Amino acid sequence: MDYINLLKNNDLKVTPQRLIIVKELDTKGHMSIDDLYIALHSAFPSISLATIYKNINVMINKLFIQEVKIPNEKSVYELAKEEHAHALCVKCNAIMDMNLDVSKFIRKAETLSNYSLSKSSVIFSGICPTCQMS
Amino acid sequence: MDYINLLKNNDLKVTPQRLIIVKELDTKGHMSIDDLYIALHSAFPSISLATIYKNINVMINKLFIQEVKIPNEKSVYELAKEEHAHALCVKCNAIMDMNLDVSKFIRKAETLSNYSLSKSSVIFSGICPTCQMS
DNA sequence: ATAATAAGGGAAAATTATTATCCTTAAATA
DNA sequence: TATTTAAGGATAATAATTTTCCCTTATTAT
Missing domain, CATH: 1.10.10.10 (Winged helix-like DNA-binding domain superfamily/Winged helix DNA-binding domain)
Structure with missing residues (x-):
């Protein structure tokens, strides 16, 4: 870059x-x-x-x-980059980007909420591969 | 309650x-x-x-x-309640809960990341119905 | 119901986080 | 290279959050 x-x-x-x-x-x-x-x-x-x-x-x-x-x-x-989701390790705080297509989700959310939705903030929490071993 | x-x-x-x-x-x-x-x-x-x-x-x-x-x-x-997603109105700041099933998403995220994921924080942003009219 | 204990409330101090100010210095442009 | 313009650094100011202190009050066990 x-x-x-x-x-x-x-x-x-x-x-x-x-x-x-x-x-x-x-x-x-x-x-x-x-x-x-x-x-x-x-x-x-x-x-x-x-x-x-x-x-x-x-x-x-x-x-x-x-x-x-x-x-x-x-x-x-x-x-800044294409919209993406994050995986967070609650043990070591490592954060990983994931190219997850949220468009289906957004459309479902629009139906449920009647909001007109354009952006998303998605963070999943758990344990990263390294910390799973220790 | x-x-x-x-x-x-x-x-x-x-x-x-x-x-x-x-x-x-x-x-x-x-x-x-x-x-x-x-x-x-x-x-x-x-x-x-x-x-x-x-x-x-x-x-x-x-x-x-x-x-x-x-x-x-x-x-x-x-x-605290069942896991759910949020819709946020960027105009009036209204926040709405949505019962959106994220389990499929989490599984896909686990595949992509190799993390073991259990929790999610999902916020979609846009315009609420009321603000769409004004 | 009463006494003893533990906990909450409020005020203010202490910490932490963020922003503004001012002066010096470095970067961009002609 | 000279000029201008904006950035960096130090510090003060502000804002946000947490903690401390002391007194009051609610709870629990008589």
Whole structure:
């Protein structure tokens, strides 16, 4: 992925801090504010939490990252991508994306609710393969 | 619903404040901390926010109420019930419960993820019938 | 019903999370 | 390269949540 153009295309200045944020989100998949702070701190020992918050918010406003609210956990952030569902491990907090087609579900939900529904937030919780073995 | 026994069965003292909290949650369905504060304030003008928080937390620990984390909104709380999905109106914030059978979905998700999955958090967003008309 | 005990309520302090401000510095553009 | 514009960092301010303290009240066991 071209992190530089991702920022440029969204009219954001390309700074080393921002590059690391998007790279971390891209390679790790899901990170909390604290995760990002720790990750950036090794490259920029003087980084401020405010910088993390400011950048997360500006990127959310530019619509290329998204917040994922997780039951009983702190929110994590991910690069925007096709709508998908999440599997959460309640032991190790690993989060996995799943390309699950929710369109049937949405249509059923529309019938049940009479709402006109367009977006979904779907999180399943359980135990990941690794933790199942231990 | 027998609010008194709901509290007693969970080893909680039956107080007027708690009765109103569970009654509000039962009749309104979903309420935020602030909603509850406003609702209790009319009956108990001197009530403290701390009382709301303490009771919500103790009820969550007793497992008879649950937090619902909503994208772009503050969390709301509801009485625990059978697993269900939520429809959220992004205009007026109305939330509706839907008895949607997610078991097929969970099984598909287990196949895709190799996780062992047991719980789900499903929120669809759109426009409620009322707001569709205006 | 009464006394003893445990727990709740309220006020405010303490913590934690998030945002704003100000100044310095770095990035973009001509 | 000079100019402008916005970003980063430090810190203060604000907001949100949790905890502490003390007093009152409900519950339980006489």
